[in-house]
Amino acid sequence: MEYSPFSRRKFISLTTAVIATGITPAIAKDLQPTAKQVEGPFFPKHKQIDKDADMTNVAGISGKAGGEPLLVKGRVLDTSGNVVANALIDMWQADMNGRYLHEDAPESSPLDQNFQYWAKIKTAEDGSYSVKTIKPAKYAAEEDWQRPPHIHFRIAKRGMRELTTQMYFANEPLNERDKLYLETPAEQRSSITVDVVDGEVTFDIVLVRV
Numbered sequence: 120m121e122y123s124p125f126s127r128r129k130f131i132s133l134t135t136a137v138i139a140t141g142i143t144p145a146i147a148k149d150l151q152p153t154a155k156q157v158e159g160p161f162f163p164k165h166k167q168i169d170k171d172a173d174m175t176n177v178a179g180i181s182g183k184a185g186g187e188p189l190l191v192k193g194r195v196l197d198t199s200g201n202v203v204a205n206a207l208i209d210m211w212q213a214d215m216n217g218r219y220l221h222e223d224a225p226e227s228s229p230l231d232q233n234f235q236y237w238a239k240i241k242t243a244e245d246g247s248y249s250v251k252t253i254k255p256a257k258y259a260a261e262e263d264w265q266r267p268p269h270i271h272f273r274i275a276k277r278g279m280r281e282l283t284t285q286m287y288f289a290n291e292p293l294n295e296r297d298k299l300y301l302e303t304p305a306e307q308r309s310s311i312t313v314d315v316v317d318g319e320v321t322f323d324i325v326l327v328r329v
């Protein structure tokens with residue numbers, strides 16, 4: 120039986136696709152774990168009822184948080200590139216004045232009553248998460264130490280090593296003078312540094328299985 124050129128091409132492309140799939144399984148990645156960072160002294164301990172994925176609004180208050188809006192999104196993955204569903208993410212940060220919702224917070228500016236300060240969310244089935252927030256301001260950790268803008272994260276999931284870290288913004292001059300940022304080896308800093316593009320950042324988090 121003779122094959123027409125068309126069906127032969129079709130057969131070849133199908134065979135190639137099968138071989139390619141066999142050679143390159145979807146999970147054959149080897150991702151570097153996201154670098155850890157210290158928790159810092161301002162993990163929220165106040166009772167906070169609203170801990171949803173919109174930090175620019177507090178339930179029961181009609182106002183909007185001040186500051187530059189920012190969407191933080193990404194996926195939680197393991198080092199093989201598998202997505203991690205139902206990972207619990209705590210995310211907390213300073214407001215537009217560099218103030219935390221914490222009694223020991225260093226800035227004397229008043230709290231932003233419209234800012235949520237803390238989100239507690241879970242990743243979806245595809246490992247994704249997204250949080251609406253604002254870009255935090257820098258703040259004075261000590262008299263001669265200005266901390267660059269950053270957002271704190273803690274990620275927990277059974278079977279994975281819990282990760283506490285901080286996410287930094289690229290091209291912030293204070294990054295290069297920040298004791299905590301510089302504690303992370305230079306070759307690992309890209310794992311905790313994001314670019315703002317059109318008001319969004321993508322922060323993928325890679326956890327280690329235990």
Ligand SMILES: [Fe+2]
Pocket residue numbers: 159161266269271
């Ligand atoms: Fe901080």
